[in-house]
Amino acid sequence: MKMKHLLHLSLLLAMFPYCAVTSNQSVSVSKGTAAELQNIPLTEKGPIVLKKIVASDWLADREGLINFKDPKVAAAGLQPGKEPIQIYFYVIDHPKFGRFVVDTGMADVFRKDQKEWPVSGIVASQMNIPDLKIHTTIKEWMAKDPKKVEGIFLTHMHLDHIFGVSDFPVGTPIYTGPNEPGDSRFLHMFVQGTTDRVLGPNTVLSELNFSGKEEGSKINIIDFFGDQSFYVIYVPGHTAGSLAFLVKSTTGTQLLTGDTCHTKWGWENSVTPGGFTKDQDANVASLNLLKQIAAKFPKIQVHPGHQSFTAIAPTK
Ligand SMILES: [Zn+2]
Known part of the structure; x- marks a missing residue:
């Protein structure tokens, strides 16, 4: 990062130390029915017919993916460094309600020269772009497997989960967890413009309502x-409105953890x-909830946010 940028940034940060992840509009929506684990x-x-698609391979910092303050990390001898990860999206085909996706893979614009990416220079400089290997884009996938997508669920709004939004038709409903679009973090000062461009100008986000019957x-x-x-x-912690998904699929029960657990x-x-x-404490509580859910199903297939227990071949 250049000195000039640093000066500008420090000025901006002094004025607006916290910033929402996006300035896009969002509305709260009530969908489905409340359920209890038991x-x-x-x-x-x-x-449900569930498909998991590898959009890209990438490398990320192990210390970002795994909490090195946990004593289990030292006990296992894990070292800081680069960890192989993948960016996925999941296709949910319901026989009655049609097709939905969880997360969005990569948009076709990322096949183009980096100058055309909807990503700011500062964000790009932090992205480790040389190690990003794209296998398929949403546009390419839709050409091969065309069917109307009734809605997009975002596990959360970190960039690597929304990079594909612009390849879906404008107006496709996008569901997030509560307070996710307004999630405020110091870091978002750098990211908000990029997030807005990746989402596109007229995207309205629908925050799922997790309010109980009793007030508050x-x-x-x-x-x-x-x-x-x-x-x-609803698994807040990694971000304010992180979501995970339990899918009763034709090949068994499957848990999509999102980034409540990356690896x-x-x-x-x-x-x-x-x-x-x-928020580490909230992330711990949310990971415990997912563990509790998984423990109910002896044959469950678990899909961490950026790695797979069973390797899947990238679609060509
Ligand atoms: Zn994330």
Whole structure:
């Protein structure tokens, strides 16, 4: 980063020390029905056809992905360094309610010269671009598997989860967790302009409502379609409105953790992400909730945010 930039940034930071992740408009929406963990049926399979698609391979800092303050990290001998990660999106085909996606992979614009990316110079300089290897874009995937997408669920609004939004038709509903679009963090000063450009100018975000029946109470789980096939789980911590998903698929019960847990090692050892997480205590509580859910289903397939227990071939 150049000295001139640093000066500008420090001035800006002094004026606006905190900043929302996006300035895009958002509305609160109530969908589905409240669910409780003990009432989720123990059947393993369900009606949803789930596809997991590798949008890209990448490398990220292990200290961002794993909380090195956890004593289990030193005990395991983990060292700081670069960790191989992948960017995914998930296709949810429901026999009655149609197609939805979780997260958005990469948009076609990222195939172009970096000058055309909707990413600011400062953000690009932090992105480790030489190690980003794109396998498929949303546009390429849609050309091969065309079907109307009824809605997009964002596990959260970090850039690597929204990079594909602009390839979906304008007006496709985008669902986030409560307070996610307004999530305020020092870091967002650098990121907000890029997030706004990646989302596009007329994108309205729908924040799912997790309010309970009693004034001020919160629920953790929504049965989105109301048929016990697809549960949206509120897991604040990594970001203010992080979400995870429990899917009753034709090949068994599957848990999409989002970045409440980035890595295989983190899931196996119950260690939260490191510097990439906003609120460690809340992230710990949310990871514990996901562990509790997973423990109910002996054959569950768990999908951490950026790694896979079973390697999947990138689509060509
Ligand atoms: Zn994240």
